Amino acid sequence: MPLRSVTLLGATGSVGRSVRDVVAENPERLSIAVVVGGRDADALARAAIEVGASFAALADAAGGEALKQALSGTGIASGAGRSAVLEAVDRPADIVVSAISGAAGLEATFAALQPGRTIALANKESLVCAGEAVMAQAAEVGARLLPLDSEHNALFQVLGAEPLASVRSMTLTASGGPFRTWSMERIAAATPDQALKHPNYAMGAKITIDSASLMNKGLELIEARFLFDLKPDQLDVLVHPQQIVHGLVTFRDGSVSAGMAVPDMRVAAAHCLGIDGRLDAPPQRFLDLALAAPLSFERPDLVRFPALGLAIAALREGGAMPAVLNAANEVAVAAFLERRLGFPAIAALVEAVCAASPAGSEVPCDVASALAIDQDSRRRAASLLSQARFTVT
Known part of the structure; x- marks a missing residue:
């Protein structure tokens, strides 16, 4: 399968780290080209260098110079503030992971809805605050919206066709x-x-x-x-x-189907990133019900x-x-x-x-x-x- 490019919004958060792990495990299938963070310039610079990104954007405009200095000599371009985040979203990508925490991720998520794109959504606030508008825009432009939250991802997989x-x-x-x-x-x-x-x-x-x-x-x-x-x-x-x-x-008809997995965000991330052909996970990410505690x-x-x-x-x-x-x-x-x-x-x-x-x-x-x-x-x-x-x- 061809290499798929990923834009990672919220690269320094817990979901962002899970996505980075999954991409690192599948270098022949996935690459992260663009990373976006909130206020921590050093953490974003480290993430950008780790994944070999070509562009890094910090939402906090005041951290622009610190990000630039942290990336000096790496060849990674950078920017800060609202315009830089929107530039990051606008750059070509096959998959955009929306993992910015809170309502702050709404504008970037909406801007990511472009024709033919796959959006892996971990920013629940986008739908909480503007669910009808986001879903209508996704349908209008033909963007594919995939749930990255573990619960919604489980429901999505159980529902199937x-x-x-x-x-x-x-x-x-x-x-x-x-x-x-x-x-x-x-x-x-x-x-x-x-x-x-x-x-x-x-x-x-x-x-x-x-x-x-x-x-x-x-x-x-x-x-x-x-x-x-x-x-x-x-x-x-x-x-x-x-x-x-x-x-x-x-x-x-009364039947009930359950979505089950170990409690690890990398499971849902792997499903979204491998939506057109499932990715292989390491052994520790597989569920063994015989070893699991009684379920209550x-x-x-x-x-x-x-x-x-x-x-x-x-x-x-x-x-x-x-x-x-x-x-x-x-x-x-x-x-x-x-x-x-x-x-x-x-x-x-x-x-x-x-x-x-x-x-x-x-x-x-x-x-x-x-x-x-x-x-x-x-x-x-x-x-x-x-x-x-x-x-x-």
Whole structure:
């Protein structure tokens, strides 16, 4: 098969590292030509040199000179700021991996939707904030959108060639996070260090906190609604601590198919990158059910983990509410990590921002309107943060 070129958005994050590993294991099939990072110029330079990229772009314009110096003598061109990121996305590529964390990845993901391209999507916020616009643009230009999140990737593989009309429901699984067995009193006193101890994955700070609150699973429900064109009541969550089963599809005839794999993001990355011919994985990435712990499943507790309930409500309301929810959550998680907000107050702040937002707001029709909702919601969240009820004492 011909060598396929990859543009990697979010090259220095946990998903980016997984993609780089898969590409390194398959040099005869894949090469990374372009890398994009956020603020860490040194880390991006190391990634660019490691993969032999021809261009590196840093989202933070202030880090442009540091990136240039770090790449001096390598022959790798570089740029910084919004225009450089968009230039990176516009460069020729067979596959664009969208793994920039948060709403910051929305504009680049939308720009990546070009005729004939394959987009491996790990930036769930693109669909949470502007799902209808992204999916419509992908269909219009003929871009192929592949889910790189492990749960959605499992559902995608299980679905296969089955028509969506044959699906009764889809279920996403959640580890339950580090607080799965904790009482409400213990959760109320949880520190950032405790919340960052995910039981199965090593991920970035924001997504790890979202996993602890179960907000991440709520965002994934919203993402699945657009990826698979399902109604809210066709989507469900089960807590599955072992994270061997990543997703389940229940068909109209009563049969249930499960997508199973070891909890390793490189499995989903390999599927997306090898979509036209599966890649070979090393032995340690294969699942041996005889050696796996007993598999257990339970319903999520929306009393101890109210963030998931807020996301489900936003999913059902639709319109602008998912974008509002996401923006408020990003502000709240950042404040928690800075120890300006207690763990239970993450959900409380999100709820307050959603309640203060106009009901029935129209769904964002493009990136600009989605970003406008995002910025307005962030301002509301920042204003509410100053109130006494959200102040850490």
